Amino acid sequence: MRLSEALDVIRAGVPDSGTVRRIHLICGFTPLHLETFVRARAQLRFPAAKIEIDTGLFGDLEGNVARAAHKSADAALVAIEWADLDARLDLRSAAGWKSETLDDIATQIGERLTRLHSLLRALAAAMPVAVLSPSLPLPPVTHFPPSQSGAFELQLRAAMAGFLERLAADRHLRVVSESELALRSPAAARLDAALLLHAGFPYSIAHADAVADLALACAFPAAPKKGLITDLDDTVWKGILGDAGVSGVSWSLDRRSHGHALYQQMLGSLAQSGVLVGVASKNDPTLVESAFARPDMILKPDQVFPFEAGWGAKSDAVSRILARWNIAADSVVFVDDSPMELAEVAERHPGIECLRFPADKPAAILELLWTLRSLFGKGEIREEDRVRASSLRTAAAIEPAAAGEASEEFLRKVDAKITLDYEMDSGRAFELVNKTNQFNLNGRRFTEAEWRAYFEQPGAFLVTAGYEDRFGPLGKIAVIAGICEGLRCAIDVWVMSCRAFSRRIEFQMLARLFENTRAKALLLRFSPTPRNGPTQECLRRLLGFDPPEGEIELTAEQFRRNCPPLFHTVHQPSRKERQTA
Numbered sequence: 001m002r003l004s005e006a007l008d009v010i011r012a013g014v015p016d017s018g019t020v021r022r023i024h025l026i027c028g029f030t031p032l033h034l035e036t037f038v039r040a041r042a043q044l045r046f047p048a049a050k051i052e053i054d055t056g057l058f059g060d061l062e063g064n065v066a067r068a069a070h071k072s073a074d075a076a077l078v079a080i081e082w083a084d085l086d087a088r089l090d091l092r093s094a095a096g097w098k099s100e101t102l103d104d105i106a107t108q109i110g111e112r113l114t115r116l117h118s119l120l121r122a123l124a125a126a127m128p129v130a131v132l133s134p135s136l137p138l139p140p141v142t143h144f145p146p147s148q149s150g151a152f153e154l155q156l157r158a159a160m161a162g163f164l165e166r167l168a169a170d171r172h173l174r175v176v177s178e179s180e181l182a183l184r185s186p187a188a189a190r191l192d193a194a195l196l197l198h199a200g201f202p203y204s205i206a207h208a209d210a211v212a213d214l215a216l217a218c219a220f221p222a223a224p225k226k227g228l229i230t231d232l233d234d235t236v237w238k239g240i241l242g243d244a245g246v247s248g249v250s251w252s253l254d255r256r257s258h259g260h261a262l263y264q265q266m267l268g269s270l271a272q273s274g275v276l277v278g279v280a281s282k283n284d285p286t287l288v289e290s291a292f293a294r295p296d297m298i299l300k301p302d303q304v305f306p307f308e309a310g311w312g313a314k315s316d317a318v319s320r321i322l323a324r325w326n327i328a329a330d331s332v333v334f335v336d337d338s339p340m341e342l343a344e345v346a347e348r349h350p351g352i353e354c355l356r357f358p359a360d361k362p363a364a365i366l367e368l369l370w371t372l373r374s375l376f377g378k379g380e381i382r383e384e385d386r387v388r389a390s391s392l393r394t395a396a397a398i399e400p401a402a403a404g405e406a407s408e409e410f411l412r413k414v415d416a417k418i419t420l421d422y423e424m425d426s427g428r429a430f431e432l433v434n435k436t437n438q439f440n441l442n443g444r445r446f447t448e449a450e451w452r453a454y455f456e457q458p459g460a461f462l463v464t465a466g467y468e469d470r471f472g473p474l475g476k477i478a479v480i481a482g483i484c485e486g487l488r489c490a491i492d493v494w495v496m497s498c499r500a501f502s503r504r505i506e507f508q509m510l511a512r513l514f515e516n517t518r519a520k521a522l523l524l525r526f527s528p529t530p531r532n533g534p535t536q537e538c539l540r541r542l543l544g545f546d547p548p549e550g551e552i553e554l555t556a557e558q559f560r561r562n563c564p565p566l567f568h569t570v571h572q573p574s575r576k577e578r579q580t581a
Contacts, residue, residue: 001209003033006040019049021447023219024068024076024127028061028084032201037212038077045220058200059087062112065119069126074449075219076123079132079211080116081202082139082156085109089139091196097141102152105141109156113163124172128448130218132176132211133164136191136202171380171427174218176211185210220447223435225353225375226327227276228267229318231336232283232309235357236264236299237291241283246290251298259365263357264298266369271303274385275376276325276392278306280317280334285309305392314341315348322349325392326498328437328531333375335368382428384475384497391474391499408565411504416568418508419466421476424455429464429479432495439478439506439534441494442527454492459484461517465509467500474499480509482522489513490523490551494535506538507563512570514556522559524552 001009025031025038035053042051054073056064061084068076083090086105088097123129144150167173190207203211233240238257239249251260271277277299281288288309292301301307306324308317314336322329330351336342342354355371358364378385430451437443446454454460465478477500481493496506513522526547528536539547542554542562 009040021049022052022073024073026064027079030200033208037209069123075128077215130174130215226331228333229278232281234337234359278321280308283309412567414469416469418568419571421464428476436495437531439496440532443529487520489519521555
């Protein structure tokens with residue numbers, strides 16, 4: 001983005017909007033154009049919000065971080081440069097570059113990084129924090145020629161690497177990717193010496209935009225896609241399975257088809273991180289099964305569910321897969337080598353992301369892999385991610401059994417166990433609330449700062465439910481949050497994963513909420529959405545009539561009268577159990 005374009009975005013903003021997004025921009029230099037690009041990029045990210053940027057004092061990075069922790073915001077972007085860690089590395093300083101001071105500089109930087117780590121952890125307790133490591137070159141302070149790295153420079157970079165590693169290990173802190181920044185902003189074009197010397201701002205225009213874009217993406221990551229549906233021929237492998245046979249398709253260096261091996265590796269990696277991977281292929285199902293049985297197959301059959309192999313339209317196969325997954329098309333990516341197949345699926349399923357597999361173009365295949373990592377990337381892999389595919393596969397296997405018996409008789413036999421947790425700091429709960437659509441009380445979404453602020457209110461509570469039965473665990477799959485005042489509890493959040501439908505978990509959660517709070521009534525703050533039909537059906541069952549929008553009072557007596565029989569074993573861990581888990 002050009003500076004003029006950024007200014008146009010800012011001028012076209014929404015200054016009178018009721019929604020405000022406040023961002024701390026923390027650095028030790030004059031923020032100047034970086035502030036402009038952060039404001040513009042944030043406006044594009046939140047088009048309906050008024051953007052407010054808070055900056056700090058010149059030359060006081062540590063103080064700026066400390067002060068920001070006491071001022072509420074939606075996120076903090078922290079840009080660290082070498083000059084912030086020791087003034088002797090500032091080009092605006094004339095303190096002198098003496099060889100005898102290098103050891104002292106290295107020592108001081110190590111001490112400052114230790115203090116800064118502590119300050120950043122305190123800041124991250126209040127809001128999401130994205131940290132940018134030094135992106136500008138060190139000044140020529142040593143006697144080594146530019147072609148040679150000296151011990152001083154390597155010592156500083158090692159200290160910085162250790163510092164960043166500690167930050168990255170903290171799930172509340174995020175480190176902006178140096179490698180991605182290098183792709184977007186070449187090192188030689190980052191420093192604007194004239195701006196630094198005359199105005200105290202060190203970045204070139206292009207570098208300031210790249211930093212703003214990446215830092216905001218790091219602080220406000222996009223919701224990852226949930227599933228990938230892939231073709232097979234000339235996509236997962238090179239060749240047409242029906243023509244070449246099981247031994248004729250390839251994905252190897254010696255047969256000039258290694259790009260397909262890389263793609264298989266990516267699909268396997270996505271599956272391990274909880275992404276649903278399905279196959280939609282015009283092929284003989286028996287041949288497909290035989291191909292996946294090859295011992296050199298990188299993508300394993302247990303990482304794929306379901307397989308849709310046949311001769312019908314690809315869009316029909318995609319429809320069946322979406323139904324098995326019970327997710328919407330806009331949460332899914334479809335990959336195929338055929339432009340016609342991509343167009344046919346896109347027309348039938350608006351919102352699905354269609355990507356072409358560029359067979360025989362290694363550079364384009366690598367670009368596709370980076371695109372997939374961008375679409376599916378997540379900062380943390382939870383146990384629920386690891387069991388997602390297997391739980392869907394199990395659910396599909398037990399559907400015929402469930403359909404063949406009375407519902408209550410079947411539920412009585414599955415040995416269902418629900419574990420209720422009351423731990424406030426639940427990243428899984430936040431994730432569920434922001435991605436669940438079908439069983440969702442009102443469709444409300446939260447930023448991380450809003451989520452934390454919600455539980456600072458008096459009487460606020462959070463309950464998460466984990467589930468398992470004799471068919472396997474589902475992990476944490478439901479959340480209720482609200483405010484209790486006396487004998488009444490107002491429920492603002494109530495969501496449940498679609499994988500947990502038809503197990504009466506939602507009723508058990510309300511039963512335990514009534515029991516634990518001794519509330520005479522729950523006030524359910526309900527809003528209908530285009531996709532929360534399952535929630536509406538649940539409320540209809542409990543109330544005996546169509547739920548109206550707004551605050552719905554559900555009394556304890558109503559609940560007892562209309563709640564279906566429940567057969568779960570319920571475990572509510574004590575504080576000691578949670579601490580030792």
